[in-house]
Amino acid sequence: MRRALSMAAVLAFAASPALAQEPALGTQAQRDAGKVLYEAKCAHCHGLNGDADAVGAAYLRPAPRDFTSSTFKFRTTMSGELPSDDDIRRSIREGMPTTGMPPWPTLSRADVDNLVYYIKTFADDFSGPFGIPEMIEIPKAPSVSAETIARGREVFVENQCVDCHGNGGRGSGKSAPTLTDQWDYHIRPADLTKRWTFRNGSTREDIYRTFNTGLDGSPMPAYEIEPIEDRWALVDYVVSLSADEPNYATAVVATPVTEINDAAFEATPPSLFAIVGQVVEPGRAFYPGISAIEARALVTADQVAVQLRWNDMIADTRGMNGPDLPVDETERWIGAPDTSGTFSDAVAIQFPTETPEGVEMPYFMFGDRKSSVDLWFADLAGPTGQHYIGNGSGNVRAGGPALGLRAAYDDGMWTATFTRDRNVEGHIGFDEGAFVPVAFSVWDGFNAESGNRRGLTSWYYVYVDVAEKPSPVGPMAGYGFLTLLLGVGITAFMRRKYSGA
Amino acid sequence: MNVLVILAIIAVMVALRFLKPTIVVWAIAWWFAVFAMANYGIDPPVPTSVTNMFMAIVTIALLAYVTAAEGRMREAGESLVAFFTSKKYFIPLVIMLVAVPLLVAFNVYSSMTTQPAPPAAGRTIHPPPPATVSFKGRTVDLNNDVNPYRHLEDDDSEAFAQHVDNGRRVYYENCVYCHGDNMAGDGHFAHGFNPIPANFQDPTTIAMLQEGYLFWRIAKGGPGLPVESTPWASAMPAWELFLSEEEIWDVILFLYDFTDQRPRAREVHE
Amino acid sequence: MKNAVKIFGFAILVTAFYSYVGQTVPQKITYPPESATLGADMSSAELAEAGETIISGKGTCLGCHTIGSGADPSSLRFPDLGGIGAAAATRVEGQDAVTYLAKALYEPNDFIAEGFLPGMPTINRPPIGLNDDEIKAVIAYLQTLGGEPTVTLVTDLGYTTEVSAAPTPGATAAVGSGLDGPGVFQTYLCGTCHNIDAAGALAGPSLYDVGSRLSNAEIYEAIMDPDATIADGFAGGVMPATLGATGFYTKISSEELRALVNYLSAQTGG
Amino acid sequence: MRDPLPQRLGESRYFWGLSRERLAVAGGLLAAAAAVLLLAPIEAFASAPQDAANPAYREFPVVGSRVIMWVTAELHLMFAAFVLAVPMFAVIIEIIGYVSGDKRYDALAYEFTKLLSVSFSFTASLGAMLTFLLVVLYPALTDYLMSIFSWTFFPYVALFFLEAIFLYSYYYGWGKFNPKTHIFLGIMLNLVGTGIMFIADAWLTFMNTPAGISETGELVSLSAAFMNPMWMPINIHRIIANIAFGGSVAAAYAAFQFLGAKTDEERAHYDWMGYIGNFIAIAALLPLPFAGYWLGKEIYAFSQSLGITLMGGTFSWLFIIQAILIGNLFLAANYYLWVSMERIEGAERFRPYIKYLLIVIAGCFLVWATPHSLVASVEEARKMGGAHHPVLGVLGVMSAKNTAVNILILTTFLSFLLYRRGNKAPTVSWAKAGNIAQIAIFVSVVVFVTFLGVYGYFVEASVRIGLSVPQVLSVIFCMIAVTTIDVFMYRNARVTGKIKWGQMSARSQYALFFIALTFAWTMGLMGYVRAGMRQHWHVYGVLEDTSVDAFTPTLGYASNVVSITVLIFFVFIAIVFWLAGLSGKKAWEPAVKAGGEPGEEGAE
Secondary structure: OHHHHHHHHHHHHHHOHHHHOOOOOOOHHHHHHHHHHHHHHHHHHHOOOOOOOOOHHHHOOOOOOOHHHOOOOOOOEOOOOOOOHHHHHHHHHHOOOOOOOOOOOOOOHHHHHHHHHHHOOOOHHHOOHHHOOOEOOOOOOOOOOHHHHHHHHHHHHHOOHHHHHOOOOOOOOOOHHHOEOOOOOEOOOOOOOOHHHOOOOOOHHHHHHHHHHOOOOOOOOOOOOOOHHHHHHHHHHHHHOOOOOOOEOOEEEEEEOOOOOHHHHHHOOOEEEEOEEOOOOOOOOOOOOOOEEEEEEEEOOOEEEEEEEEEOOOOOOOOEOOOOOOOOOOOOOOOOOOOOOOEOOEEEEEEEOOOOOOOOOOOOOOOOOOOOEEEEEEEOOOOOEEEEEEOOOOOEEEOOOOOEEEEEEEOOEEEEEEEEEOOOOOOOOOOOOOEEEEEEEEEOHHHOOOOOOOEEOOOEEEEEOOOOOOOOHHHHHHHHHHHHHHHHHHHHHHHHHHOOO | OOHHHHHHHHHHHHHHHHHOOOHHHHHHHHHHHHHHHHHHHOOOOOOHHHHHHHHHHHHHHHHHHHHOOHHHHHHHHHHHHHHHHOHHHHHHHHHHHHHHHHHHHHHHHHHHHOOOOOOOOOOOOOOOOOOEEEEOOEEEEOOOOOOOOOOHHHHOHHHHHHHHHHHHHHHHHHHHHHHOOOOOOOOOOHHHOOOOOOOOOOOOOHHHOOHHHHHHHHHHOHHHOOHHHOOOOOOOOOHHHOOOHHHHHHHHHHHHHHHOOOOOOOOOOO | OHHHHHHHHHHHHHHHHHHHHHHHOOOOOEOOOHHHOOOOOOOHHHHHHHHHHHHHOOOOHHHOOEOOOOOOHHHOOOOEOOOHHHHHHHHOOOOOHHHHHHHHHHOOOOOOOOOOOOOOOOOOOOOOOOOHHHHHHHHHHHHHOOOOOOOOOOOOOOOOOOOOOOOOOOOOOOOOOOOOHHHHHHHOOHHHOOOOOOOOOOOOOOOOOHHHHOOHHHHHHHHHOHHHOOOOOOOOOHHHHHHHHHOHHHHOOHHHHHHHHHHHHOOOOO | OOOOHHHHHHOHHHHOOOOHHHHHHHHHHHHHHHHHHHHHHHHHHHHOOOOOOOOOOOOOOOOOHHHHHHHHHHHHHHHHHHHHHHHHHHHHHHHHHHHHOOHHHHHHHHHHHHHHHHHHHHHHHHHHHHHHHHHHHOHHHHHHHHHHHHHHHHHHHHHHHHHHHHHHHHHHOOOOOOHHHHHHHHHHHHHHHHHHHHHHHHHHHHHHOOOOEOOOOOEOOHHHHHOOOOHHHHHHHHHHHHHHHHHHHHHHHHHHHHHHOOOHHHHHHHHHHHHHHHHHHHHHHOOHHHHHHHHHHHHHHHOHHHHHHHHOOOOHHHHHHHHHHHHHHHHHHHHHHHHHHHHEOOHHHHHHHHHHHHHHHHHHHHHHHOOOOOOOOHHHHHHHOOOOOOOHHHHOOHHHHHHHHHHHHHHHHHHHHHHHHOOEEOOOOOHHHHHHHHHHHHHHHHHHHHHHHHHHHHOOHHHHHHHHHHHHHHHHHHHHHHHHHHHHHOOOOEEOOOEOOOOOOHHHHHHHHHHHHHHHHHHHHHHHHHHHOOOOEEEOOOEEOOOOOOOEOOHHHHHHHHHHHHHHHHHHHHHHHHHHHHOOOOOOOOOOOOOOOOOHHHHO
16 A cells, blocks of 8 residues: 555656756746736736735735745645645635635636746746755545544644644634734634635645645644654544535524523534624724634523524633724734733624514614614623614614623633523514524624624524424325325226226 | 436436337426426526426426327327226326325425525615715716716826726725625625625626616615615625715726726617 | 307416416515605604705705714804704794704795804705705704704694796706806806805805906816815815705706806906 | 596497497597597696696595506507507408409408407597596696697597598498508508507607606607607507507407307318417517517616616516516417417428427527526525526526527427428429528528627627627528528429318417417516506606605516406407407308418418
């Protein structure tokens, strides 16, 4: 097995262009064609000179790649080396999820080649002696099993991955808040429980490549783990932490129970919602620290409870927070970590104050002047939930019914549970079978989020499930029998009429 | 497109040809072939509303075919009668008599046990714009006001380039988060919104519209959508709160410039 | 007869089928825009909402007034309307807020707030020409600025605007070619903001000597692009907003414009 | 306030015991007189000084003003369409009969005309009722329209009298005048009728696309107001649609008679008449989409808002319904031709092709009915990545629809071609080459049309809209070229079998009813969108609708109203059929069986 693998690797190496001894720089015509395309599509962010000094660069985080730096994160080459042409191609073709770099599936192969040749003119290294990088081998992946995953976990711990990525892989390791990249920007370790956010790709090969090459410029080093089986075991472990794709929901089902407790919550399936930055009110133009939130809901005869869970790098319980705090408009992006403890983590659930008539709903950003919203708000620095009424993002005031709150932070994950009386005069009720519009907001104190600078969702629904569902057996039997009768009837009729024929 | 399913459907139809079945079997086979094609052959699957309509049309067409010739009518009638009366078909008949009620019962079961879907509303994607909008106290006539900088394209390319550049700045400052770097509606935050942000690369969006329409949508955003476009789930901000009129016209120039498209021209009466 | 019954049954079947098809598409009622539906049964709060639209739209009030700008009153050319709902009741002895506001709108130059100049156009007359109901909505909105609205459409303000014979609701000034310079000046109510026969400035600079200050081309520019050059001590943006809101730019014909420019260039003072 | 006269006109007791001729004359003259009588007070009313106490609206009891206006206008329109269309093909058929000397055509033309006189009275009565309702229920709107169009009422009334004179002299003068004089009368009847329609069109198109008025709505130029942007497109659209509609109603009449026929001769005659009526209907249907595009384009050019309201907003769903209607029409028309081939000896050889024709028609039908933005649940929408389906979305846009319609038209044309050849074999030496040429033309036009359709996805909107012109032209070219070849190729063709007129199944006759009903329903629906796209305006952008009915109702509601209107229309038209059937049974000659099928020349 091993032999076959290394044979294959040798063959692959022999076929690779690196042996040609000359870096592939393309013809002048190709580079010129690449330049035209680059200036039309890429220069907005990566800069006319490839130095990421461009109009778009100021607004995108992570910042666009500076091609003149000769530092590239996504490679199949040894740490510190330049990327291969195929690496650049892959980055262009597939883009990077959750960054400003989109995939470019419409570009032709020739277009991408031309772009690669042109991009390589920005740094002299590409045409120099380093222009022929040393590739790593990616052997064929062995099959996955429970053992390899368990072994992967051991490798994960042995190699101190937990220091940054955290014990649960949620990106909440003890050194995570201190990490910065080569340009002194704060950088977060990847949340391994959300594989779809991996910028270097989320297939097994992609993950293998990531930790074998390291991500140059970032604190992620290259690992040389031996034996090779252990490398794949680590991959298998990471893959086992999450699904391929986020299973985003459109509704939370509030399950009827007799008593609200943790066991009941654990028994209900969670609904996952994507959190995105607030893009409307002043305080927009930032990137939220939280990317998704998970919700569960329960109802009893007189109570309703919503449990929210989300991954946070660090629990900020110092300072304070609120949905109505003013935001400094000029501040666009927190370049360095803000650990001053000014803002605490916070979360809010939003419902319309009154059941909307028809399809018209309050504006999703804390309501509007005409229709208000209820905010169930928890400043996680404190032990109690607060109720706010919102008539627009600039018009939020405390008030409304009492809320119960339980919140805890454990291994990179916040869990906050709100409870409220099921029916409160003047506020939205949770009638059986109703779809109650709901939206969520979450503030990451570490990211200096407060007031309107927050991660949010637009409207989704809480479906209040019916406690006693009618048994389907009766109608099933009834309709089935009727159909049978009809069939037999037709048959009898046909036989009688045509049996002579 | 799901090539495997399509090939399977074709294979079944070809195989059926060799069996030389009656016209009724053919009609049923065609019906199911189209049904399978719509539901499984096309990826992503066709929404139920459209499948229902397709199947209605196919049903009408098949009925028309069977009844269009006396011979086929007779053949269909005879084979139906044979199916119900002949000994040869006794077992299939019994299977059908049992299977159909079971299918009905299953349908009842699944409709009673699945979670109801959130209220869906057919949104109007391109609602008609008002004739005029008020922009910071000024009335903009959407029908007759053209982009005041569009003419620079022919008159003064340098000034035009400046406006496009300004539009580029406005775009990256405000729009890129959702509409994306490639203007394909796949920005950073796009996945968090429903409806998803407009894809300007799609030739059925901005290329179909006059610039006044874009001005209206940009200036008034989601909150300014007319009732027929409810539910107002659109996260598009009302940019009149943040941008000047010139900035909006400039960013419109940039949208067309970047996507290599041209606004729909005003048509002149002959 | 039997045929007739059969055919009639068939006709019912076909039409019923099409009716059914009509029910399967999204069912949406399109209501007229809000401003067009001031109903007598609207509450004061709803009326206030409509009023807010009118103030920024048809009423063009925000072309001159500000709401809660927080600026020093002496730096403003027109009164800030922030808190007017509370202040209105105290302005004139013996007048409640509604009466005061109604008077301020129907007879704007009767009571001039201290430190400000007269010059506000009568609001129920062209070019703005709000109707009585719309004015009530505006009053309701103004009341919300610092107070609670009390006005409804059934409130009697003591004013009625005679409905003009012209068929258009909210008829505007008669516009036609053949007007001379003074006629144009009057028709478009330039005199509301500009003195033409005296040196004193109103909302805008006096024009009594404009012909000696500016060339024809400059006058033309000052009308068509007022913010290109702004006279010292005057705020930019007011004139384009006012003219834009009244639809000046869409209504004025080139002959009228020429007449106006000639008329103004003839004003050389004295 | 309510004048009983026009209502009484509609009551049937006046009809009992009077001879049909006298009744018809009396009805027509009464209606004309009523129209004049009603117009005079309107004139006076309009010039009366405006009184603030005059309400802008009055409410009609129970159903409301909008519905009663809607139904009345629609019924009036349907009858008018019938009355305007029937003389057109009656005269053409008469001319064919005169030129060819074949008496059967003359008899057929007379049979068509028989339907006319009673319909004319119905039209006039409904028109009077419409005017009356307008004055009573919408006085402010009426005033305004009067202030614009008062002068056009005089020529209208004059033409109305002329119409009555020409119509009755044409009908009663049958066989009594010199044939040339009679044909002249028929032509004049058509010219006058078209003139009436043109004037009435100006009134209603003005409401959609007002022109020739000042900012404040006062009349500046009557000619501009009259010839407003939508006027000519509507005229053309209506002329064509009227012919299609008239043909289909006449075919329905024939089907009705066919089903009730006692003898084989009767059956043969009415079978033939139904065939001709249907032929006229379908021939007129083919160019209708093109006229529709022109109309839509003019509306878009007039105002983007109006254009998008029409095509892109809520009404975009209406065009899905329309697609289903038109698709049904094409399907039913083809169906009728295919069933008709059953009665042609020798047509069996074309039967295998039918399934391919059907597949093409069904395919085009599917494309045409695919909406651009789909109704989908959130999950479905998420899978699609938006409201547009990545595959089907491509079919939802105009390029695909234009292509589908053009191919649909070509397929229908092909069906007819096959039908025509059913019992014939060409005798000319170049028959094979001719066939190849025809196939080549067909294939190349289909390829060209499809190419343009696909190309349309890659060009900007204004160019794409322009592409529909070459598509249409190539289709028209194909039809003309193929027909020309066909005519020469089948000159002196060998007749291989008989056409057994009258040997038709009842199914085919129901297809004719289906076509007539669908046509009527389509007209009703299109009437709704033409009026509905104004939304809350009486006169778009000028006179606002402030009545309780200012909102635009749902499509489902509109469908119900249209369905009821169509049913009322068919009850009325049944009365017309019955009255027309009261006259002597000897108005036609038995069809001559020798020689090619009749009607073919009528087609060309």
